[in-house]
Amino acid sequence: MKKNTSSNMNTLPINFLENIYAQQKESTLHGKWITYKDIENLFSKYVSKFEVSQIGSSEENRPIHQLKIGNGAKKILLWSQMHGNESTGTRALFDLFNCILNSSESIFTKILEECTLVFIPMLNPDGAQAYTRVNANEVDLNRDAVNRKAKESKLLRSVLEQFNPQFCFNLHDQRTIFSVEGTKNPATISFLAPSEEITRGLTEGRIATMDVIVSMNTMLQNVIPNFVGRYTDEFYPTATGDNFQKLGHNTILIESGHYPDDYDREETRKYTFFSILQGLHHIANSATFIAYEDYFNIPNNDKIFYDIIHRYADSKNDIAYQYVDKIIDGKFVSKLNKVDENSLKFKIGHSEIVFEDKIV
Numbered sequence: 001m002k003k004n005t006s007s008n009m010n011t012l013p014i015n016f017l018e019n020i021y022a023q024q025k026e027s028t029l030h031g032k033w034i035t036y037k038d039i040e041n042l043f044s045k046y047v048s049k050f051e052v053s054q055i056g057s058s059e060e061n062r063p064i065h066q067l068k069i070g071n072g073a074k075k076i077l078l079w080s081q082m083h084g085n086e087s088t089g090t091r092a093l094f095d096l097f098n099c100i101l102n103s104s105e106s107i108f109t110k111i112l113e114e115c116t117l118v119f120i121p122m123l124n125p126d127g128a129q130a131y132t133r134v135n136a137n138e139v140d141l142n143r144d145a146v147n148r149k150a151k152e153s154k155l156l157r158s159v160l161e162q163f164n165p166q167f168c169f170n171l172h173d174q175r176t177i178f179s180v181e182g183t184k185n186p187a188t189i190s191f192l193a194p195s196e197e198i199t200r201g202l203t204e205g206r207i208a209t210m211d212v213i214v215s216m217n218t219m220l221q222n223v224i225p226n227f228v229g230r231y232t233d234e235f236y237p238t239a240t241g242d243n244f245q246k247l248g249h250n251t252i253l254i255e256s257g258h259y260p261d262d263y264d265r266e267e268t269r270k271y272t273f274f275s276i277l278q279g280l281h282h283i284a285n286s287a288t289f290i291a292y293e294d295y296f297n298i299p300n301n302d303k304i305f306y307d308i309i310h311r312y313a314d315s316k317n318d319i320a321y322q323y324v325d326k327i328i329d330g331k332f333v334s335k336l337n338k339v340d341e342n343s344l345k346f347k348i349g350h351s352e353i354v355f356e357d358k359i360v
Contacts, residue, residue, distance in 0.1 A: 010215060010282045012107070014223045017274045020105070024098035026091065031264050032325065033332040034087035036062050036125040042094060043067075049101050055120070056155040059136040062125035064155060069100060072114040074283055077160065077249070078169040078276070079120040082141040082152070082240070084127020084134075085325065088256035088265045089171025092273040093121045099277070107281055114284040118163050123152050131327045142172075143236070145243040156240070160249060167212065167250045167283055169276060170241050173265070174255040176307055176322070176350060180229045181299040184348055186260065187229035189220060189271050190301050192253035194241035195233045208289035209250040215282035216252075216275045217298050224259075224271060229301040231255055250289075252279060258305075258350065263323070263334070308336065309349030313356055318344040 029038060043052050043065055051068040058064060080089035097119075100108055111117075122128055126136035134140050135150050144153040160168075178187040193209035195201075220228050231253065236242050241251040254275055259267040283289075306320035320340035326333050340347075 010285045011219045011222070012274075012278050012281055014219075016107075017219075017223075017277065020099055020103060021095060021270055021273055024095055024102060025270075026094040026098055029091045029094055030266070031332065032085070032087055033131055033327070034081070034090050034122075035129045036122060039090070039094070039122060046097055046101055050097070055159065056151065058124065058126045059151050060126045062129070064120065064123060064125065064152065066159070067097065067119045067121070068117065070112040070114075070116040072112065072116055072284070074115040074167070075118075075163060075165040076115055076167045076169070076280065076283060077118045077120075077163055077165040078171070079123050079156065080171040081122040081128055082124050082156070082170075083172060084124045084129070085131045086133075086171075086173035086256075087128065088173050088269050088272050089254065090121050091269045092171070092256075092276060093119055095269070095273045096276060107277075111280050111284045115280065117280070118159065118165070120156070120159065123156060131325065131332070142240050143238045145240045146238045160244065160247075165249050167209075167252065168241075168244055169279065170244075170251055170253045171272070171276075172253065172255050174231075174257045174301075176258040177303045177305050178229065178257055179302045179304045179348075180226055181302040183226050183299070184304070185227050186258040186305060186350070187255075187301050188224055188227040188257050188259045188268055189275055190229040190231045190255040190257060191217065191298065192231035192233060192241070192255070193295065194239065194245045194251055194253060195235040196242065196246040198235045200233050200235060202292070205245055205248060205250045207292040209245065209252055210292035210295035211286075211289040212250075212252055212279050212282055213298075214291055214294045216278045217294070219274060219278040220271060223274065226299075227259070228298060229257075230295070230298040231301055260350070304346065304348050306339065306344070306347055306349050307351070309344055309347065309352045311344075311352055311354045313354065316343045317341055320344055320347065320349070
């Protein structure tokens with residue numbers, strides 16, 4: 001198989017990405033708790049350039065919107081917040097919408113000439129409101145691709161079948177526990193080319209998905225080297241990405257993770273935006289998608305982190321804590337929970353406090 005080197009040729013310059021992001025970041029969206037109320041008034045500003053429509057509603061009848069733009073033959077479907085408490089991708093999409101709306105850069109013109117883009121920001125507005133992974137009926141939409149019990153799952157599948165995209169971007173957040181294997185760095189961005197069946201075979205579709213991921217990783221290594229991981233490709237028979245990949249829609253999973261001192265995920269938001277734009281740019285400028293080999297050079301995700309570790313000089317038992325995010329009385333609250341009490345010499349705390357001895 002001839003290797004395609006377009007992944008390197010199509011890498012966007014970091015200074016361009018930094019500048020366009022600073023100019024176009026959607027300033028009204030900030031923090032991890034992003035609800036439909038936060039985005040509902042934003043849609044009107046895009047109608048001059050995008051086709052904006054309500055395509056359905058959630059189990060609790062909150063609107064679900066779609067934005068469509070572009071005239072190209074390469075069809076790309078992107079959605080965010082199918083897990084309601086994973087909002088980084090939603091924020092990054094609105095940053096991208098601003099770029100498309102306001103920028104005359106040739107990069108965006110080329111994307112719109114070559115591609116037709118459909119976005120569903122906030123597929124699960126009920127889960128977003130409650131700040132939960134699941135929908136109002138406690139269905140995990142990312143494990144509902146086969147039975148499609150949820151209204152939101154049926155809606156996503158109907159868009160997929162009507163639009164028939166060549167590529168999909170499935171945007172998620174991952175926990176702060178994840179690290180980049182072989183480093184002491186958090187996995188700020190992780191990628192996955194989902195498997196189509198249990199043997200995890202290298203199909204034509206997975207190769208194309210890997211090709212786009214290679215392009216995104218190549219770009220990120222220029223700005224956050226060694227902060228990018230590869231998510232496990234174990235086959236999940238009911239998962240959205242695995243099933244869409246199996247159906248012939250090359251599905252790129254982006255997991256937005258932790259960056260040092262960035263619990264609001266604002267730095268991670270920027271790198272998620274960089275990744276999406278790099279992926280679209282690469283698809284728009286590539287004739288073939290066969291440069292997959294470097295996908296396997298992306299280190300695996302590991303799990304070496306806790307949010308806080310208390311270390312005791314004269315004791316073998318350190319104590320690890322994790323933040324748990326909840327909505328209490330209508331406010332977003334992060335509470336610390338003790339999760340481990342053991343010898344934690346092979347673990348790292350995002351913050352560590354050293355005590356002389358354990359207080360009994």
